[in-house]
Amino acid sequence: MPTQNTRRNFLLHAPVALGAIALALDTSRLLAESATTIPSSALLEPGFVNAQLQRSHAAPWKILQVGFHSMFDQKHIRGAIYAGPASQPDGLALLRQTVSSWPRTQAILLYCGCCPWTHCPNIAPAWDQLQSMHFSAVKVLRIENNFGADWAAKGYPVA
Amino acid sequence: MREPAQSGRRNLLHALTAGVFLCACPSTFARTSSIAVHSSAPDFTRPSITNHAPVHLRAFRGKVVLLNFWASWCGPCLAEIPQLVIWQNRYRDQGLQILGISMDDSSRAALEWVHKLSINYPVVMSDPRLSLLYGGILGLPVSFLVDRAGVVQRRYDGSIADSHTEQELVRLLRESSAKPWA
Structure with missing residues (x-):
């Protein structure tokens, strides 16, 4: 039937x-929570950031890695501070703690690079967190594919 | 003969996988890297996250091994795993062994997804040493295709759940020579 x-x-x-x-x-x-919610005016390309780091003796920003420890442990941008995966409560707490005593005008560069840009779970929450804390000079490194391909493999400075 | 219901279920799974991938995979993935390719796959032993039994890479000698680095926080990784589960079922008898290597900071989240996705192959946790052995895993997903002789034939940066990867996998499976691993 x-x-x-x-x-x-x-x-x-x-x-x-x-x-x-x-x-x-x-x-x-x-x-x-996609990285695409971050305004384009806040985004910096890897080549530009590398040029800035090469040009200046001191980095023009405090650089925060807001991704996973397993990635940071292998390689990170030279001088970067581990600030925890912002997609997770513990990570966000570490980010808040890291920046809590900084002046709100401090120039900050956020990056992650764990995944392709549109799938990164960390970068948008980190951006939102710093916005809610009224940091006014935050930039974000736009990593298209991942940190390995778009930064380390290009010979940009790592530690 | 395959049952219609079974076939329908399989088609649905294929459709879901394809659909998720159409949304999840940017065309800009870098797909190759020369790191570790055409050299012996570095051996390692790690405990399985499901039963803590040691998983030795060398124990898979004579098989075609697909090493898949993934993490619970990586959307494209989770999206491709259902296809890996299908391949493990489809090619098990021909000598395919998939091995998942989680880059999660702790095994709890990885284990949750092992159950959610019904992963049918061993999964172990990575560590910085293991990642560096494989040339550095600085973004996910990353996979390595290892032939029956234990030689890395391909490194894939980005998603692999496509017909091209399956063809490469089948080609290696057809190579019947099972030389001992170096």
């Missing part, structure tokens, strides 16, 4: 479909 078949198919496929939707939603949670 077509009706029975339809009902059987629905009963068989519905749990799989619901599971698939749940998985997709769960995965999209990681993509929800």
